[in-house]
Amino acid sequence: MINPFDTIERRAFRESVARFIQTEIEPHTDEWDEAGTFPWAVHENACALGLFGFGIDEAYGGLGFDDAFMRCASAEEFGRSSSGGVAASICSRSIMVGPLSKLAAEDIKTRALPEILSGKKGGALGITEPCGGSDVANLQTRASREGDEYIINGSKTFITGGMNASYFVIAARTGAAGIGGISLFFVEADAPGFSRTAIDRKMGWWASDTATLYFDDCRVPVNNLMGEPNKGFLAIMNNFNYERLFMCAQMLGMSKRCLRESIEYAGQRQTFGKPLIKHQVIRHKIANMSSQIDAMESLINQLCWNVNEAEMPVAEICKAKFYCSTVLEYCAHEAMQIFGGAGYLRGNPVERIYRETKVMAIGGGSEEIMRDLAVRQMGL
Numbered sequence: 413m414i415n416p417f418d419t420i421e422r423r424a425f426r427e428s429v430a431r432f433i434q435t436e437i438e439p440h441t442d443e444w445d446e447a448g449t450f451p452w453a454v455h456e457n458a459c460a461l462g463l464f465g466f467g468i469d470e471a472y473g474g475l476g477f478d479d480a481f482m483r484c485a486s487a488e489e490f491g492r493s494s495s496g497g498v499a500a501s502i503c504s505r506s507i508m509v510g511p512l513s514k515l516a517a518e519d520i521k522t523r524a525l526p527e528i529l530s531g532k533k534g535g536a537l538g539i540t541e542p543c544g545g546s547d548v549a550n551l552q553t554r555a556s557r558e559g560d561e562y563i564i565n566g567s568k569t570f571i572t573g574g575m576n577a578s579y580f581v582i583a584a585r586t587g588a589a590g591i592g593g594i595s596l597f598f599v600e601a602d603a604p605g606f607s608r609t610a611i612d613r614k615m616g617w618w619a620s621d622t623a624t625l626y627f628d629d630c631r632v633p634v635n636n637l638m639g640e641p642n643k644g645f646l647a648i649m650n651n652f653n654y655e656r657l658f659m660c661a662q663m664l665g666m667s668k669r670c671l672r673e674s675i676e677y678a679g680q681r682q683t684f685g686k687p688l689i690k691h692q693v694i695r696h697k698i699a700n701m702s703s704q705i706d707a708m709e710s711l712i713n714q715l716c717w718n719v720n721e722a723e724m725p726v727a728e729i730c731k732a733k734f735y736c737s738t739v740l741e742y743c744a745h746e747a748m749q750i751f752g753g754a755g756y757l758r759g760n761p762v763e764r765i766y767r768e769t770k771v772m773a774i775g776g777g778s779e780e781i782m783r784d785l786a787v788r789q790m791g792l
């Protein structure tokens with residue numbers, strides 16, 4: 413079907429990302445996943461494609477223009493690659509450069525953004541705390557002003573890219589309880605009082621570094637406050653909207669990969685004297701996966717169009733996030749079933765995607781929280 417939103421530029425961008433992933437990431441995915449890490453040069457080579465420069469001025473190393481379709485094309489291609497861990501680690505910078513470019517002081521933007529966008533340095537976003545991630549308004553990490561510095565105390569956990577990142581955007585409480593007392597801070601990994609430990613043995617995303625961050629009287633200059641004090645909650649929520657939309661696109665790519673692998677395998681595998689794909693039950697699984705993927709893709713295209721028109725359809729993005737994670741879980745489950753025992757073995761992309769569906773249903777706002785937010789946006 414013709415995609416009415418396709419343009420020569422968008423197609424060329426998507427092809428360049430797909431080519432890069434196919435040649436520089438996919439051949440190594442299993443090895444890097446088993447190793448739990450991958451070479452830093454991959455960050456630099458991925459960033460050279462301009463993946464994270466959307467909406468950021470060229471003066472800071474950005475692209476000087478924005479396009480939600482291109483951003484989503486890149487996320488979709490990473491999803492399709494089934495290299496979730498590599499994608500998570502590289503793309504952790506994507507969820508922190510937005511607030512950094514909009515809210516940080518000029519000297520910080522001039523120094524840090526080119527390094528992050530070029531892949532020379534890593535960046536990560538720290539919102540979730542050991543006491544909880546869903547109830548952002550209740551976060552406990554505290555920042556108190558003392559002269560020309562803020563002193564941060566508390567902890568963040570599950571921070572993607574957190575072990576290798578040099579720069580962090582951290583949410584901390586500077587005011588009263590609730591949404592009106594939260595601020596954002598730029599924190600460097602060598603700040604006094606900052607330390608981190610790795611979270612290992614995750615269900616998926618093995619190649620990505622995930623950290624718990626500790627702030628023990630961590631001192632940062634007042635200049636590192638991003639935006640106005642106590643106005644951080646809105647910035648966090650705006651940032652979540654983008655993160656959720658791109659996660660939808662990543663889930664689209666993962667679902668498409670499940671479908672493609674299923675069709676290929678079912679075409680070759682013989683059972684009861686004929687190819688698996690000739691059995692009606694399997695054909696119906698393929699039809700169900702395909703129809704839901706079509707719906708997912710249409711929804712994402714619609715949302716990209718709205719975002720490009722400077723709208724932020726919050727309720728629709730929340731609905732899309734849990735719709736996409738339920739479709740992805742369905743597709744991964746059915747693909748595993750079609751593969752039978754072969755799907756149970758490591759090294760099979762479907763096995764990896766199956767393990768990595770859960771984080772998509774939890775991270776960036778869980779399915780329950782997405783449903784709550786969507787209903788609230790409906791005025792209920």
Ligand SMILES: Cc1cc2nc3c(=O)[nH]c(=O)nc-3n(C[C@H](O)[C@H](O)[C@H](O)COP(=O)(O)OP(=O)(O)OC[C@H]3O[C@@H](n4cnc5c(N)ncnc54)[C@H](O)[C@@H]3O)c2cc1C
Pocket residue numbers: 504536537538539540541543544545546547569570571572573614617622771774775776777778779780781
């Ligand atoms: C691999 C991985 C990477 C991550 N990367 C990052 C990162 O880079 N930065 C970052 O800040 N965070 C990150 N997160 C954290 C993620 O955003 C949180 O896990 C998520 O927001 C849920 O928070 P929680 O785990 O504390 O669960 P909780 O908030 O404790 O919730 C537990 C469960 O209860 C449900 N629940 C909570 N409240 C309600 C309610 N009112 N009604 C019904 N159900 C409810 C939730 O949906 C969830 O299923 C990451 C998580 C993972 C697993």
